[in-house]
Amino acid sequence: MTPAPAFFTRPALEVAPDLLGAVLTSTLPAGRVAVRVSEVEAYDGANDPGSHAFRGRSTRNAVMFGPPGHVYVYFSYGMHWCMNVVCGAEGTAAAVLLRAGEVIDGVDLAQQRRGQCVAERDLARGPARLAQALGVTGVLNGADLATGRLRLRLPATSADHVSTGPRVGLSRGAELPWRFWVSGSGFVSAYRAAAR
DNA sequence: TGAACGATTTCCT
DNA sequence: GGAAATCGTTCAA
Numbered sequence: 001m002t003p004a005p006a007f008f009t010r011p012a013l014e015v016a017p018d019l020l021g022a023v024l025t026s027t028l029p030a031g032r033v034a035v036r037v038s039e040v041e042a043y044d045g046a047n048d049p050g051s052h053a054f055r056g057r058s059t060r061n062a063v064m065f066g067p068p069g070h071v072y073v074y075f076s077y078g079m080h081w082c083m084n085v086v087c088g089a090e091g092t093a094a095a096v097l098l099r100a101g102e103v104i105d106g107v108d109l110a111q112q113r114r115g116q117c118v119a120e121r122d123l124a125r126g127p128a129r130l131a132q133a134l135g136v137t138g139v140l141n142g143a144d145l146a147t148g149r150l151r152l153r154l155p156a157t158s159a160d161h162v163s164t165g166p167r168v169g170l171s172r173g174a175e176l177p178w179r180f181w182v183s184g185s186g187f188v189s190a191y192r193a194a195a196r
Numbered sequence: 197t198g199a200a201c202g203a204t205t206t207c208c209t
Numbered sequence: 210g211g212a213a214a215t216c217g218t219t220c221a222a
Contacts, residue, residue: 078215
C-alpha cells in the first residue's frame, strides 16, 4: 500500500519502525531498482543534537523543514550520498534515515552501480550503499515520494520483530536508542561506534 | 578567509 | 584494527 499523507505527518520515532519492510522503488532513465528497507534511524530536528537540523534551518537542511513525504538527500564525507524520508508536521525538521535494505528488483542495475564484484547481500547494506544502489544523488533532494521518481510502498503488515539500539556514527546524541532494524535480518549494516 | 569535521566506505596491514 | 579518500557545511577569527 502506498502510505496516505498522514502516515508521514507523525514524529520520526513513530514513522521509523513503520518503514521497516517498506519497499522503495527508484525509476530512473537507467532503469528500475527496488529495495526492501531493513534498517532505519530517526532524527528529531530541533531537540536532537545528532540531527543536521539541530542548529536551525540552513541551505543544506531546508528540505527537512519542508512538507513530510519528501526525500532529504545529503552529501557526506566528500563522496557519499545518503537519503532520508522527511516526516512530522511541516516546519518540524524530523526525518528518518534509510540505513540498509535488500535489493528485490533490478539487481543487475544495482550491481552495475555498486560494482560487479559486490555481493548481493552488500548491495544496499549501509546508508550510502543503499542510496548508490538506487541511483539516488543530490538531484533527487526534495523529491516527492507521492509523485516523483522515488516511490514507497508499505508492507501489508508491519515487521514481525523490531530491534532498537544506538544510532551509528554520531559524536553527539549517540546514546539515544533511535535506530531500528528487522530482528535477525541479514541485510543490516554493521554497527560501528562513533569515532572520536 | 581559513580550519575542522562529518548520519561512510573501502582497502591495507 | 587502522587509515585514506574527498569536499561541502559549519564555526571561529
